[in-house]
Amino acid sequence: xxxxxxxxxxxxxxxxxxxxxxxxxxxxxxxxxxxxxxxxxxxxxxxxxxxxxxxxxxxxxxxxxxxxxxxxxxxxxxxxxxxxxxxxxxxxxxxxxxxxxxxxxxxxxxxxxxxxxxxxxxxxxxxxxxxxxxxxxxxxxxxxxxxxxxxxxxxxxxxxxxxxxxxxxxxxxxxxxxxxxxxxxxxxxxxxxxxxxxxxxxxxxxxxxxxxxxxxxxxxxxxxxxxxxxxxxxxxxxxxxxxxxxxxxxxxxxxxxxxxxxxxxxxxxxxxxxxxxxxxxxxxxxxxxxxxxxxxxxxxxxxxxxxxxxxxxxxxxxxxxxxxxxxxxxxxxxxxxxxxxxxxxxxxxxxxxxxxxxxxxxxxxxxxxxxxxxxxxxxxxxxxxxxxxxxxxxxxxxxxxxxxxxxxxxxxxxxxxxxxxxxxxxxxxxxxxxxxxxxxxxxxxxxxxxxxxxxxxxxxxxxxxxxxxxxxxxxxxxxxxxxxxxxxxxxxxxxxxxxxxxxxxxxxxxxxxxxxxxxxxxxxxxxxxxxxxxxxxxxxxxxxxxxxxxxxxxxxxxxxxxxxxxxxxxxxxxxxxxxxxxxxxxxxxxxxxxxxxxxxxxxxxxxxxxxxxxxxxxxxxxxxxxxxxxxxxxxxxxxxxxxxxxxxxxxxxxxxxxxxxxxxxxxxxxxxxxxxxxxxxxxxxxxxxxxxxxxxxxxxxxx
Numbered sequence: 001x002x003x004x005x006x007x008x009x010x011x012x013x014x015x016x017x018x019x020x021x022x023x024x025x026x027x028x029x030x031x032x033x034x035x036x037x038x039x040x041x042x043x044x045x046x047x048x049x050x051x052x053x054x055x056x057x058x059x060x061x062x063x064x065x066x067x068x069x070x071x072x073x074x075x076x077x078x079x080x081x082x083x084x085x086x087x088x089x090x091x092x093x094x095x096x097x098x099x100x101x102x103x104x105x106x107x108x109x110x111x112x113x114x115x116x117x118x119x120x121x122x123x124x125x126x127x128x129x130x131x132x133x134x135x136x137x138x139x140x141x142x143x144x145x146x147x148x149x150x151x152x153x154x155x156x157x158x159x160x161x162x163x164x165x166x167x168x169x170x171x172x173x174x175x176x177x178x179x180x181x182x183x184x185x186x187x188x189x190x191x192x193x194x195x196x197x198x199x200x201x202x203x204x205x206x207x208x209x210x211x212x213x214x215x216x217x218x219x220x221x222x223x224x225x226x227x228x229x230x231x232x233x234x235x236x237x238x239x240x241x242x243x244x245x246x247x248x249x250x251x252x253x254x255x256x257x258x259x260x261x262x263x264x265x266x267x268x269x270x271x272x273x274x275x276x277x278x279x280x281x282x283x284x285x286x287x288x289x290x291x292x293x294x295x296x297x298x299x300x301x302x303x304x305x306x307x308x309x310x311x312x313x314x315x316x317x318x319x320x321x322x323x324x325x326x327x328x329x330x331x332x333x334x335x336x337x338x339x340x341x342x343x344x345x346x347x348x349x350x351x352x353x354x355x356x357x358x359x360x361x362x363x364x365x366x367x368x369x370x371x372x373x374x375x376x377x378x379x380x381x382x383x384x385x386x387x388x389x390x391x392x393x394x395x396x397x398x399x400x401x402x403x404x405x406x407x408x409x410x411x412x413x414x415x416x417x418x419x420x421x422x423x424x425x426x427x428x429x430x431x432x433x434x435x436x437x438x439x440x441x442x443x444x445x446x447x448x449x450x451x452x453x454x455x456x457x458x459x460x461x462x463x464x465x466x467x468x469x470x471x472x473x474x475x476x477x478x479x480x481x482x483x484x485x486x487x488x489x490x491x492x493x494x495x496x497x498x499x500x501x502x503x504x505x506x507x508x509x510x511x512x513x514x515x516x517x518x519x520x521x522x523x524x525x526x527x528x529x530x531x532x533x534x535x536x537x538x539x540x541x542x543x544x545x546x547x548x549x550x551x552x553x554x555x556x557x558x559x560x561x562x563x564x565x566x567x568x569x570x571x572x573x574x575x576x577x578x579x580x581x582x583x584x585x586x587x588x589x590x591x592x593x594x595x596x597x598x599x600x601x602x603x604x605x606x607x608x609x610x611x612x613x614x615x616x617x618x619x620x621x622x623x624x625x626x627x628x629x630x631x632x633x634x635x636x637x638x639x640x641x642x643x644x645x646x647x648x649x650x651x652x653x654x655x656x657x658x659x660x661x662x663x664x665x666x667x668x669x670x671x672x673x674x675x676x677x678x679x680x681x682x683x684x685x686x687x688x689x690x691x692x693x694x695x696x697x698x699x700x701x702x703x
Contacts, residue, residue: 046098046121047075049129051163054079055087056118059098060110061356062090062197063383063390064615065670066608067110069195071118073604077188078122078181080146084196093358093378103380105356106391107504108572108668111604115666119180127175132168133160183602183663192607209354209381210339210413217341217409218247220259220402221266224422227634228495229280232256240273249273250405257402263413283634284495290326293430293492296451297324301488302466305476308484310436313445317436321523325433325512326695329629330426330501331636333644336384338395338414342403348375349400354383356390364393368400387619388500392424417639425629426501427453429471431512435482441524442535444483448475448512453498454491466491470500474509474675479570480517480535496631502619506571507675511696514567514679519692528683529554529566541570543660544577544597551658552579552595561585562592565683567676573667574600578617578676581653582684587700589685591621591653596673598657601664609669610657616673617655622646624678628697 048055056075062068072086079086093103101113126146133151134141143154150159183190200206225231235256237249245265250257256275260266314320340353342365349369355361355378362378369376383390399412414422429452436445454468467489475487501507521531529549533542545568548554554564561584568577581593596613603609626645630637638644678696686692691700 046118047125049079049125049162049166051166053085053087054081055089057091058088059091059101059103060114061103061105061354061358061380061383061386063105063354063356063386065110066195066605066611067105068197069193070111070604070608071114072196073188073193074115074118075122077186078119078126080126081148083188083193086196088196090380090382093355093360093362093380095359095363103357103359104391105386106388106500108574108670108672111666112573112668115604120177123178123180124175125169127178128169128172129162129165131172131175132165135168135172136160136165189604190602190606193605194607206382208336208384209341209352210336210384212339212341212352212381212411214341214343214352214409214411217411218259218261218406219263219266220257220410220412221263221270221415222398222402222412222418223256223258223270223275224418225254225277226421226636227277227279227283228497229283230254230634231278233276233278235276236272236274240269243269243272245269246272248406250402252401255398255401257412259402259406259410266413267415280495280634284631285634286630286632289428289494289496289631292494293326293428293451296490296492297430297432297449299490301449301451301490303486303488304467304469304472305485305487307486308445310445310447310484310486313436313484316438317444318439319437319441319523320435321437321516321520322432322434323516323519323694325429325431325515327429327431327508327511328627328696329428329496329498329631330623330627331420331423331629331638331644332385332387332389332501333420333423333641333646334383334385334387334389337416337419339411340395340399341409341411342399343409344369344400344403344406348377349403350377350379351396351399352379352381353396353399354381354386354390355393355396356383356386356388357393361393361396365396365400368397369404387502388426388504389424391500394424416641420639420644421636423629423636424497424499426508427455427471427498428496429508431508433512433516435516435520436484437520437524441520441526441531443480443520446482446484447486447488449488449490450475451490451492452508453493453496454489455499457491457493458498468505470505471508473505474507474569474571475505475513477570478513479538479541479568480532481537482535494631495634496629502616503671503675506569506671507620507678510567510569510675511678511682514569514676515682515692515694518565518679518683518686522686527555532566532568538570538575540575540599541568544568544575544599547658547660548577548579548595548597551597551656552581552593554579561688563684563687563689565680565685565687567680567683569672569676571675572671573665574598574669574672575667576600576672576676578673578680580621580677580680580684582681582688584685584688584700589625589681589698589700590651591681591684594621594653594655594677594680596655596657597660598669598672599660599662599664600667600669600672601662602666603659603662604666606659609659612669613657613673614655616670616675617677618647618652620674620677621653621681623674624681624696624698626697
């Protein structure tokens with residue numbers, strides 16, 4: 001069956017084939033054509049149960065967040081097996097295969113989207129096998145269970161292996177959404193589980209996009225014009241081609257590709273090529289970009305939220321407070337730099353890469369080649385980090401631009417410097433918040449004005465109506481009751497290309513909202529934790545705040561130069577609070593300790609939740625302390641980890657994670673920890689020094 005085949009799916013007939021059990025949860029109803037008995041899977045299905053085991057076609061992509069293990073645990077729970085008995089494969093990019101579930105991975109959505117569908121698909125399989133055994137024995141299905149590859153009858157102890165039941169289960173009408181296992185019976189979900197892909201990663205067996213090797217493949221690197229909007233000028237092609245191992249030079253409007261036998265040789269060819277560049281007429285500068293943000297802040301903006309009467313709040317207020325915050329451009333800086341392997345032939349195109357949006361990457365490659373999508377195959381690989389960078393497909397389109405001009409498979413690799421110079425950066429923002437306060441210092445009016453680049457405007461084109469829902473996320477819904485509440489957004493673009501960055505809108509809003517709420521607490525002369533608790537009646541928010549205070553020793557005396565700061569967030573179905581302890585010596589900020597408390601609903605794998613907290617906090621603190629992309633003469637000034645710092649091992653804090661027990665549906669965990677790190681740190685620095693830092697990265701030298 002080809003990748004382009006489109007089959008309708010049925011609840012009543014999703015089991016077919018003589019020795020294969022394929023499963024799906026999809027509606028509306030239809031019929032699924034039977035697969036040949038030798039087929040390994042069925043189109044548009046998640047699971048395949050065979051005589052040799054269970055295979056899960058992962059509709060999301062693993063990029064270090066442990067989704068491969070977490071989703072395998074859902075299947076394992078319902079099928080009565082251990083997670084490491086589930087073989088997980090990452091399928092090709094194909095929007096039709098899993099529709100209406102998207103293959104896109106981002107926004108802390110994987111577990112939230114897949115929790116019930118995957119469990120239901122596995123429960124359907126369990127019920128089909130149990131029904132087949134019950135029919136064979138003449139037994140009652142509710143006395144049977146599926147345990148370790150065997151259908152077992154309680155009481156009698158009779159058992160049948162799955163392999164003996166597959167044909168009958170596949171031929172019978174499929175069960176229609178049988179009950180899922182009860183939480184009280186969980187043996188896998190909620191239990192600390194080691195990653196099932198660790199061994200392959202430790203031994204180097206996992207194939208990331210940058211590891212792909214094909215027969216006859218060449219390796220290329222690219223150099224794009226370092227100035228946004230510039231073009232390629234003169235190139236010493238003869239010198240480059242004289243470099244031993246260089247096989248081809250390919251020029252583009254604003255790019256030079258050097259193709260060679262290996263990556264090192266391609267770099268030597270680039271040096272020999274010595275490309276010159278034509279600058280744009282008006283190169284962008286940091287001061288110009290910041291001036292344009294300030295100018296945009298004077299405009300009224302488009303309304304994202306209007307609640308209550310701000311004018312009345314102003315008339316009744318006892319006092320007011322206003323603050324402006326600045327957040328810079330940020331690079332993604334994933335450990336695996338950009339790479340993409342392509343092979344363009346007369347028959348079509350094959351692509352190997354790691355993508356957070358494999359279906360979109362396939363479609364964009366097809367468009368660039370002028371081909372129907374059915375002629376393009378996108379083999380998706382695991383990623384060495386993504387953080388939103390691979391929600392964009394520009395790397396794939398660049399590789400196709402080269403691939404169509406060579407006769408062999410070619411792997412295009414970005415150098416770290418190229419990856420830094422031509423990222424799709426997190427937008428720079430200016431935020432201004434004004435609050436009307438009553439006599440007790442509580443906000444009765446709240447106006448939040450946001451200015452920055454709009455990612456959605458680029459993606460939506462004419463459909464964009466002025467409000468970027470990503471930029472305003474976390475600002476229109478805040479953890480506190482503030483009376484009248486208004487939020488506006490004003491778009492301000494520059495030559496710098498922008499896109500999603502881990503934490504998305506919730507992260508940029510959390511820094512502003514949680515810093516400002518801290519300012520209001522101190523203005524009112526109140527403890528920041530107590531002040532927050534006084535502004536919310538939400539039980540989940542109160543629970544994480546109170547627990548964070550208890551676990552961190554909030555209020556206990558600290559050494560001179562130390563301070564604690566707190567921040568809380570409710571987004572992506574998760575509520576999280578962190579307390580950061582900052583140490584300030586000679587204006588240098590370090591972080592000895594972080595305490596995180598999270599209510600993410602049902603924690604499917606507590607080990608993965610803790611890992612996400614630790615990784616997210618380090619990610620967020622790195623950005624808060626060092627993260628900044630600056631523009632000079634039209635180009636990015638940073639080039640590698642020496643000037644785009646991340647926390648080093650000796651700088652990393654002790655991080656303790658506390659998970660609040662919950663039976664709510666799982667929430668997202670990829671975004672919340674990094675979103676609350678920066679404001680908690682800024683608040684801790686204020687507690688230690690009395691200096692309020694409103695710009696990132698945090699710097700006391702510039703305060």
